[in-house]
Amino acid sequence: MSHAATFATRLLQWFEQSGRHDLPWQHPRTPYRVWLSEIMLQQTQVRVVVPYFERFVAALPDVRALAGAPLDEVLALWSGLGYYARARHLHAAAKQCVERHGGELPRDFDALLALPGIGRSTAGAILSQAWGERAAILDGNVKRVLCRVHAVAGWPGAPAVEKRLWALAGAHLDGVPDGRMADYTQAQMDFGATLCARHDPACALCPLQDTCLALREGRVQELPTPRPGRPLPERRALALLLRDGDGRVLLQRRPPTGIWAALWSLPEHPDHAAARAWFERHVRGDFDAAAVLEPVAHAFTHYRLDLQPLAWQGVDLLPAVRDRADLRWVAAPELGTLGIPAPVRTLLAPRPGHAR
DNA sequence: AAATCGGGGAC
DNA sequence: GTCCCAGATTT
Known part of the structure; x- marks a missing residue:
């Protein structure tokens, strides 16, 4: 058996001195906390996740607590973090753990993979970190490192490149x-995340200097290959900000699919005609009395959204729609108990923006 | 294979 | 402004 330094042993030696050993999900490092952190960290930076993680585990400290919580509470704890399917899947997966796995996360690759929201990389991360199982991961960090060390060209998100990286x-x-x-x-x-970073990696301090092909070939700056660019379409919509006599705001639950699925948001319509038609069927008030607020620009990964808020005060719902489950008047203190899109939460914040 | 799904950090 | 982040799921 050779004792030559491997990719893994070099990284492990570097990790002792230079790794991160004080992340909140490492103390204590339980399967539930590892799982929750891995889901929150999908496409989301560590710095952003930390406060959300702390708040979430304080409110829902284990699988059974999560499974027993209402979806609105889970979405409220997720509100502002984005990619809300992660929260819905997390909640559904916790219920499955209670029903099929005795209220614990299964210690089995295929069983983990079968849970909603857990893919190949997250399953590997949970197995290795929670139980020390020999399983691979392939997240953005590992993709970048492997593309450089092995000089793999091509965008890492392309299926053919990804297959090679998994190998x-x-x-x-x-x-x-x-x-x-x-x-x-x-x-x-x-x-x-720290040494082999996207910009200006610290190659002079790297434990893989003598084996990194990108460094040897002078290609560190060009690898990994960037994602092919695409034009971002722009969408516009009207957001209806209705307040009743008590200053409560009317929120509407969004459909179960699509952007901001199942979150509570302002009634939204593509144009004035649609907005007026909805208003007249639901609201006792004068549509043309609306105040025109400052537009809100919001950028998603695949399009831009320009939200034009129209505001009314002292209106009410028509009797026929007062009992609709997807419509509710919400007072300011209740806003924290619901999942609300970040730009809408900003719009509803104490400084509501001035009419123009 | 390509599109969908958020929000923010860092440049 | 840009790119991308401890990706998964759907089409």
Whole structure:
């Protein structure tokens, strides 16, 4: 048996001194906390996640608490974090854990993969970090590191490139010493997030200097290959900000699919004709008395949204629609108990923006 | 294979 | 302004 330094042992040695050892989900490192952190960290930076994680585990400290909570509470705890399907899937997965796995997360790759919101990489991250199982991950950090170390060209999100990266990630598992899988997984992510960063990686301090092909070939700056650019379409919509005599705001639950699914938001319509038609069927008041507020620009990954708020005060719902489950008057203190899109929450904040 | 799904950090 | 982040799911 050779004792030559491997990809894994080099990263592990670097990890001892330079890794992150004080992240909140590491103390204590339970399966539930690892799972929750991995879901929150999908496409979301560590710095953003930390306060959400702390608040979430304080309110819902284990699988059974999560499974027993109303979806609105889960969405409220997720409000502002984005990609709300993660919260809905997390909630559904917790219920499945109670029904099928005795209220615990299953210690099995296929069983984890079968839970909503857990894909191949997240399953590997949970198995390795929660139980020390020998499983690979392939997140943005690992993709970047592997693309450089092995000089893999092509956008890492392309299926063919991703397949090659999974093979490389799997091959490196053989070099992980027994009992070190949790640290190895953490080491890869810390290494990619801090030393082998997207901009200006610290190659002079890198433990992989003598094996990194990108460094040898002078291609560190160009790898990994950026995602192909696409034009962003722009969509416009009207947001109806209705307040009753008590200053409560009318919120509407969004449909179960699409953007901001199942969140509470302002009634939204593509144009004035649609807005007026909805208003006249639902509201006792004068549509033309609306105040025109400052537009809100919001950028998604795949399009831009320009929201034009129209505001009324002292209106009421028509009797025929007062008992609709998807419409409710909400007082300011209740806003924190509901999942509300970030730009809408901003719009409803104490400084509501001035009419123009 | 491509599109969908948020919000913000860092440049 | 840009790109992308501890990706998964749907089409």
